[in-house]
Amino acid sequence: MASEKGHSPLDQFVINPIIEIQAGSADLSFTNSSLFMAITVGVVTLLMLIGMRRRALVPGRLQSIAELSYGFISDMIRDNVGPRGRVYFPFVFTMFMFLLMGNLLGMIPYSFTFTSHIVVTFILALVVFIGVTVIGFAANGPKFFKLFIPEGAPIFLLPLLIVIEVISYFVRPISLSLRLFANMMAGHTMLKVFGGFVLVLGVAGVLPILITVALTGLEVVVAILQAYVFTILSCLYLNDAFHPGH
Amino acid sequence: MRKNQRPDPLDKLDTQLREARKIQDQKAGLLEPEERVARRLAFRLAGRAGVEIVAGFGFGAAVGWLLDEWLGTRPWLLIVFILLGTTAGMMNTLRVVWKPITGQDLPTWARGGRLSKLGNPETAREESKVANVSRLRERSSNDD
Numbered sequence: 402m403a404s405e406k407g408h409s410p411l412d413q414f415v416i417n418p419i420i421e422i423q424a425g426s427a428d429l430s431f432t433n434s435s436l437f438m439a440i441t442v443g444v445v446t447l448l449m450l451i452g453m454r455r456r457a458l459v460p461g462r463l464q465s466i467a468e469l470s471y472g473f474i475s476d477m478i479r480d481n482v483g484p485r486g487r488v489y490f491p492f493v494f495t496m497f498m499f500l501l502m503g504n505l506l507g508m509i510p511y512s513f514t515f516t517s518h519i520v521v522t523f524i525l526a527l528v529v530f531i532g533v534t535v536i537g538f539a540a541n542g543p544k545f546f547k548l549f550i551p552e553g554a555p556i557f558l559l560p561l562l563i564v565i566e567v568i569s570y571f572v573r574p575i576s577l578s579l580r581l582f583a584n585m586m587a588g589h590t591m592l593k594v595f596g597g598f599v600l601v602l603g604v605a606g607v608l609p610i611l612i613t614v615a616l617t618g619l620e621v622v623v624a625i626l627q628a629y630v631f632t633i634l635s636c637l638y639l640n641d642a643f644h645p646g647h
Numbered sequence: 648m649r650k651n652q653r654p655d656p657l658d659k660l661d662t663q664l665r666e667a668r669k670i671q672d673q674k675a676g677l678l679e680p681e682e683r684v685a686r687r688l689a690f691r692l693a694g695r696a697g698v699e700i701v702a703g704f705g706f707g708a709a710v711g712w713l714l715d716e717w718l719g720t721r722p723w724l725l726i727v728f729i730l731l732g733t734t735a736g737m738m739n740t741l742r743v744v745w746k747p748i749t750g751q752d753l754p755t756w757a758r759g760g761r762l763s764k765l766g767n768p769e770t771a772r773e774e775s776k777v778a779n780v781s782r783l784r785e786r787s788s789n790d791d
Contacts, residue, residue: 475664484661554756566759568706569735576702576739583698630695 410593414517414586434521437513438499441506445498470498474632481636485643492532496525497632504585504624508617516627517585522578529635530574537642548645577634584627588620688747695743700736707732 418430452467460468474494478486500516507514515521537545549566551559595616598609711728715721738757745753752758 472668476668479661479665484658487657487661548759551756551759553754558756562756564731565735565738568710568731569703569739569759572699572703572706572732572735572739575706576698576736579702579705580695580698 408597410590410597413513413589413593416518433513434515434518437503437506437515438521441499441503441515444506445502448502449498470494477633477636481633482640482643486636486639489639493632493635496529496635497628500525500581500631501625501628504628505621507585507589508621508624514585514589516581517589519578519582522582522631523574525631526574526578529577529638533635533638533642536639537645540643541645545642545645548641573638577631581627581631584623588616588623592616592620692744692747696740699739699743700733703732703734703736703739704729705732707735 416432416434418428418432419436420431422429422431448463449467452463455461455464457464471494474497475487475490478490478493482489503516504514506512507516537548541547549563549570551562551566554562592613595609595613599606599613602609707728707730708725710732711725714724714728718724738759741753741757742759745751
């Protein structure tokens with residue numbers, strides 16, 4: 402595909418409006434990105450509803466998937482946030498399933514990977530960041546500022562360290578979103594680049610095909626891993642909100 | 648939301664779930680091999696480390712640029728905040744990588760307020776898992 406008319410490996414990230422909606426100066430069009438988010442929500446909802454319909458003692462495949470994902474996130478919250486974090490299970494679980502399914506659906510040829518756009522991941526990270534900050538203040542009051550005061554530092558270094566701590570707190574949503582976005586975009590670009598070599602190289606194109614197969618496997622791992630990393634880091638930030646400077 | 652005000656139903660639910668899981672896992676003989684846990688940890692560390700520095704640099708540059716624009720002090724705040732942001736990114740990286748690589752704790756002042764007693768909960772959790780697995784193995788071999 403990449404060999405026709407100079408198709409760029411980055412074409413796969415282009416946003417196309419499907420239904421154009423203009424609200425004043427804001428462009429609220431329903432795009433291919435929105436379409437795949439809607440599909441993701443639909444698939445996750447169906448998976449959970451159908452998976453939990455039978456409630457068999459010995460679970461079938463779908464029920465296993467539903468139960469395993471529940472147990473995975475439930476354990477993650479218990480180990481990283483503690484019993485008090487259980488209130489936030491619905492949010493964490495929804496976010497994890499949304500990202501996981503979005504990443505995995507993006508692996509299907511001709512589909513669109515909405516997590517490869519930093520707007521999407523950054524807004525998600527911002528929700529986590531603002532939520533955690535609000536929860537932190539609600540749970541600890543002014544004691545929450547202890548988060549920024551390192552223990553056992555020499556007095557003359559303290560002003561500098563506090564500034565650095567504050568900055569490193571604000572860097573969190575950026576590194577959180579950047580990690581997911583960069584991983585997804587880099588992986589998908591690489592797949593397209595090697596895919597483009599196949600036609601150009603003729604018979605020797607077998608090599609890039611082999612590489613593409615290997616990369617596809619790697620990308621599935623990355624898709625799952627990055628959804629996991631995003632979620633576990635959110636849990637750790639939540640943990641900080643409950644236990645600043647203990 | 649003080650600790651004592653939180654209703655204990657959640658605590659109870661937690662212990663109940665924990666016990667139910669324990670019984671289930673024992674029945675199924677599910678134990679995680681140490682190697683797999685260790686490998687997963689290494690994978691994640693590699694993914695996290697670099698991004699932190701880039702994000703720190705980017706955030707510092709953005710804040711410095713905006714402040715300069717606002718206060719008309721170009722380029723001084725840009726320079727200062729790039730340095731501070733990169734430092735913050737490096738500190739974040741060190742927090743992730745320090746213990747698994749050196750096997751020692753970071754000095755307290757470098758851990759930030761949050762992790763002072765817990766260490767890095769992420770790595771701590773994986774470590775405790777490894778320890779648990781070997782402990783369980785020992786126990787089961789002693790029982791035989």
